[in-house]
Each structure stands twice: as structure tokens, then as C-alpha cells.
Amino acid sequence: MSSRLINWFKFSSPATFYPLARKISVASAVIAVVLIAVGLYMSFFVAPTDYKQGEGYRIIFVHVPASWMSMFIYLVMAAWAAMGLVFNTRLSAMMAQALAPTGAMFAFISLWTGSFWGKPMWGTWWVWDARITSELILLFLYLGYMALRAAIDDPRRGDRASAILLLVGVVNIPIIYYSVQWWNTLHQGSTIKMNAETTMDETMLITMLIMTLGFWAYSIAVAMARVRTVILERERTASWVRELGLAGS
Amino acid sequence: MLEPLYWIIRRDLTIAMRRRADVFTTLIFFVIVVSLFPLGIGPEPETLRQIAPGIVWVGALLASMLALEQIFSADHRDGTLEQMLLTPQPVSVLVVGKILAHWLVSGVPLVIMAPVLGLQYNLSADVLLVLMASLLLGTPALSLIGAIGAALTLGLRSGGVLLALLVLPLYIPVLIFGAGAVEATASGLGGQAHLSMLAAILVASLVLAPLATAAALRVAED
Amino acid sequence: MAEFFHMGGYGLYVWGSFGITALCMIAEPLLLRGRSQSIRKRIARMARVEQEVQQ
Numbered sequence: 001m002s003s004r005l006i007n008w009f010k011f012s013s014p015a016t017f018y019p020l021a022r023k024i025s026v027a028s029a030v031i032a033v034v035l036i037a038v039g040l041y042m043s044f045f046v047a048p049t050d051y052k053q054g055e056g057y058r059i060i061f062v063h064v065p066a067s068w069m070s071m072f073i074y075l076v077m078a079a080w081a082a083m084g085l086v087f088n089t090r091l092s093a094m095m096a097q098a099l100a101p102t103g104a105m106f107a108f109i110s111l112w113t114g115s116f117w118g119k120p121m122w123g124t125w126w127v128w129d130a131r132i133t134s135e136l137i138l139l140f141l142y143l144g145y146m147a148l149r150a151a152i153d154d155p156r157r158g159d160r161a162s163a164i165l166l167l168v169g170v171v172n173i174p175i176i177y178y179s180v181q182w183w184n185t186l187h188q189g190s191t192i193k194m195n196a197e198t199t200m201d202e203t204m205l206i207t208m209l210i211m212t213l214g215f216w217a218y219s220i221a222v223a224m225a226r227v228r229t230v231i232l233e234r235e236r237t238a239s240w241v242r243e244l245g246l247a248g249s
Numbered sequence: 250m251l252e253p254l255y256w257i258i259r260r261d262l263t264i265a266m267r268r269r270a271d272v273f274t275t276l277i278f279f280v281i282v283v284s285l286f287p288l289g290i291g292p293e294p295e296t297l298r299q300i301a302p303g304i305v306w307v308g309a310l311l312a313s314m315l316a317l318e319q320i321f322s323a324d325h326r327d328g329t330l331e332q333m334l335l336t337p338q339p340v341s342v343l344v345v346g347k348i349l350a351h352w353l354v355s356g357v358p359l360v361i362m363a364p365v366l367g368l369q370y371n372l373s374a375d376v377l378l379v380l381m382a383s384l385l386l387g388t389p390a391l392s393l394i395g396a397i398g399a400a401l402t403l404g405l406r407s408g409g410v411l412l413a414l415l416v417l418p419l420y421i422p423v424l425i426f427g428a429g430a431v432e433a434t435a436s437g438l439g440g441q442a443h444l445s446m447l448a449a450i451l452v453a454s455l456v457l458a459p460l461a462t463a464a465a466l467r468v469a470e471d
Numbered sequence: 472m473a474e475f476f477h478m479g480g481y482g483l484y485v486w487g488s489f490g491i492t493a494l495c496m497i498a499e500p501l502l503l504r505g506r507s508q509s510i511r512k513r514i515a516r517m518a519r520v521e522q523e524v525q526q
Contacts, residue, residue: 054480054481055480056479105499108495120481148402151402151406157468161468165415176419182426228507229507
């Protein structure tokens with residue numbers, strides 16, 4: 001009975017989480033490689049050619065999963081930040097810190113692939129479409145978080161200040177998204193409607209889902225590997241790390 | 250609860266009146282930025298009229314952002330802020346007072362100056378009125394949101410640029426509805442809806458931003 | 472094979488997208504590995520110095 005209660009907080013200590021993170025990271029990396037390999041095979045050889053957009057539509061198999069991941073990771077970071085503020089656990093802030101670069105990378109990939117999709121479909125590299133603009137702002141939010149984190153030397157202050165910033169950001173995201181949408185519908189003059197995804201073929205949907213799960217596993221693998229590095233960097237003077245240091249390479 | 254608010258505002262205004270140069274720096278920056286655009290774009294009146302709402306609003310936004318750092322920095326440097334956090338009054342009330350005083354000094358001059366700049370862009374009288382109204386609702390919201398960033402970056406090495414990076418993405422809704430109100434009025438659609446949205450943002454940030462700012466100040470002064 | 476890379480005229484766009492995605496998702500773990508190795512080396516060095524001081 002009591003063992004069920006303590007187990008959760010046991011892993012909130014960096015020292016006990018450090019070896020566990022390695023196991024999770026390796027397992028997720030294997031899953032990610034398999035899923036992405038299957039997803040890539042399906043993207044190019046199984047999914048049929050779109051009758052309207054030809055082969056060009058295959059970009060959505062990386063574009064949509066990357067966009068989803070970039071949004072989802074920000075929410076997860078905010079959840080970790082809230083948990084860190086409430087329970088005052090160091091590991092929560094480290095998790096948020098470990099996720100940020102991956103989230104920013106997916107936001108960048110989403111913008112890049114969106115632009116490479118837009119060029120053949122609408123004839124321009126960049127459209128001030130509501131979704132693209134929101135994704136750009138999301139990238140700015142990631143960069144702001146990472147810049148604040150990097151600017152604060154004291155790790156405890158950094159944890160809490162960046163947690164507050166994440167929570168402020170997550171409250172603002174719906175407002176930003178809504179206002180950008182409002183702005184976009186008012187200026188609809190010369191821009192092109194973006195609803196290109198009409199009826200989706202079932203294999204296309206499954207392919208996209210597999211790629212999304214693969215990206216998901218990738219994110220977990222990288223975040224777990226990074227949280228290990230963050231733990232080492234921040235706990236380098238702790239005695240348990242010294243014992244590791246002697247044994248490690 | 251209202252008494253500490255009154256005293257904080259009075260104190261900050263007195264200090265600001267002793268350093269009047271700071272007020273004028275913000276204002277002059279606003280005037281110069283807005284006056285630069287015709288030089289870059291060309292004096293075509295029709296084009297200028299079209300882009301005026303966005304330019305005046307972006308100028309006001311940048312000017313009020315530049316002034317943000319001063320909200321807490323002087324009190325942080327001489328230790329007053331630390332003492333304020335120790336008083337029994339709720340920190341968010343003190344924060345509201347400081348932000349309000351800061352807005353009176355740095356935001357209100359922008360609101361008053363805006364119609365003069367609007368004349369440079371050939372805006373008509375009713376558009377100028379909406380411009381003022383939108384700035385009157387928008388600039389306090391900018392100060393409230395910006396105070397969070399000012400508190401988070403308090404005393405950091407790269408304070409100024411970092412503050413811009415944190416705060417500008419959060420300013421986007423205010424910019425959209427503020428400039429949108431002016432533009433909608435200019436094109437004859439009426440800016441009523443935009444102004445209501447601005448008011449809603451102002452109320453929401455009045456409720457939420459002081460809490461976040463107070464939390465950030467406690468972290469910074471720890 | 473050439474037809475596959477041509478992608479019905481969309482080759483540049485499709486491969487430009489998948490290529491950058493692949494590049495990012497390979498580069499990120501590699502960069503992370505470098506960061507991890509440098510902190511490991513630092514910790515090992517600190518431990519060595521400490522041991523020498525003690526002796």
C-alpha cells in the first residue's frame with residue numbers, strides 16, 4: 001500500500017532517475033527508428049499519389065507530425081513547469097529544459113517543410129496564413145524560453161523564472177492563435193485558401209499517424225538523453241555523480 | 250488595499266518627475282521611429298494612409314517596450330524592492346501600483362502624441378480618435394504584460410535584448426486588435442469589435458499579469 | 472529510380488523537406504552526444520584531480 005505511494009516521488013530525485021532515463025531513452029530510440037523506417041517506407045511506396053497535388057503532397061508526412069510535436073512539446077513543458085512550481089522538484093524543471101531544443105527544432109522543421117510545400121502549391125515560399133504565423137510565434141516562444149534559461153546563472157532562479165515564463169506563454173497561446181486567426185480572416189484579400197487537405201485517403205492517414213508516433217518516440221529518446229546530460233551538468237559536484245565519473249569514460 | 254496602491258503610485262510619480270528626461274526619451278523615440286517610415290517608403294499619401302495604423306502602433310509598442318526596464322530596475326538596484334516584498338501588503342497590489350505609475354509616465358504621453366503623428370499620415374479626425382482610444386486601451390495592457398518580462402529579466406546581464414525577445418511575442422494580440430481597430434475605422438467597417446477585444450485583453454491582463462509579475466519578482470529577489 | 476527521385480516534378484520540394492528533417496533529426500542526437508561527452512570528461516577530470524590531491 002505505502003510502496004505504491006512513494007514510488008512516484010522516488011523518481012523525482014535526479015540520482016534515481018538518471019539510470020532510469022537511460023533505459024527509457026534506449027527503448028524509445030529503438031521504437032523511433034522502427035516506426036520512422038516503417039513510416040518512411042509507407043510515405044514513399046504505399047501511400048498513393050494524390051489526384052490533386054501529385055507527389056508533392058508527400059511533404060505532409062513530415063510537416064504535420066512536426067507541427068503537432070512542436071505544439072504538444074510546449075504543452076508538456078508547461079505541465080512540467082507547473083509541476084515544478086507546485087511540488088518544488090528539481091527534476092521537473094530539468095525535464096522542461098531538456099524538451100525545449102527538440103520542440104524548437106520541430107517548430108523550425110514545421111516552418112521549413114510548410115514553406116517547401118507552399119512553393120509548388122501556392123507559388124510563394126511564405127504566406128501569412130494563420131497557422132504558419134502561429135507556428136512562427138511558437139518558435140519565438142521557444143527561443144525566448146531558451147534565451148531566458150541561458151541568461152540566468154543561478155539554476156534555482158532559472159528553474160522558477162523559466163517556469164513562470166512557460167505558464168505565461170501557455171495562457172497566451174490560445175489568445176495569440178485566436179487573434180492571428182481574426183487578423184487573417186480580415187485580410188483575406190489576395191491570399192490563398194489553405195484548406196488543401198480535402199478528403200484524406202485512409203493509408204495517408206495511417207502513414208501520418210505512424211510518423212507522428214515515430215517523432216513522439218524520437219522526442220522521448222532525445223529528451224531523456226538530454227535530461228541525463230543536464231543532470232550531470234548541474235549535479236557535477238554531488239557525490240553520486242563523482243562515483244559515476246570515476247567509472248565512466 | 251487602496252491606500253498602499255495610492256502611496257506607491259504617488260511615490261513613483263514623484264521619482265519620475267525628478268527624472269523627466271526619461272519620459273522624453275521614450276516619447277522622442279516614438280516620434281522618430283514613426284517619422285522614419287515615410288523616408289523609407291516614400292511620400293505617397295495614399296500608401297502612407299494605408300500603412301499608418303500599423304506604423305503608429307508598432308512605434309508605440311517599441312517605445313513602451315524600451316521603457317519597460319525602468320519599472321523595477323532602480324528599486325532593485327538600491328534594495329527598495331526587496332523591502333517592498335517584505336511588507337505585509339500583497340505583492341500584486343504593489344505591482345499594480347508600480348505598473349500604473351509607469352504607464353502614466355511612459356504610456357500616456359504616447360497616447361497624447363499619437364494624433365499629432367497621425368496627422369503626418371493624413372488620417373482623418375474620426376480615425377485619429379479611434380487611434381487614441383485604441384492606444385488608451387492597449388498601452389496599459391502592454392505595460393502589464395511587459396512587467397512580467399521586466400520582472401523575469403531583473404538584474405540579468407543581457408537584460409534589454411532578452412526582455413524584447415520574451416515580451417514581443419506576447420504583444421502580438423494587442424498589436425493586432427489595436428492596429429486593426431484603427432484600420433477598420435479608416436476603411437469604414439467600424440472598430441467597435443476590435444476595441445471591445447482590446448478592453449477584454451486589458452481586463453484579463455489586469456487580473457493575471459500582476460500575479461505572474463509578483464511571482465517573478467519573488468524569484469528574482471530570492 | 473530516377474523517376475522516384477524526380478517525384479513527378481516535385482523532387483526539389485519533397486527532398487528538400489525530407490532532407491532537412493532528416494538532417495535535423497540526425498544532427499540533434501550527435502550534438503547532444505558531444506555535449507554529454509564533454510561534461511563526462513569534465514567530471515572524470517575533476518575526480519582524478521581530487522584523487523591526486525588526496526594522495
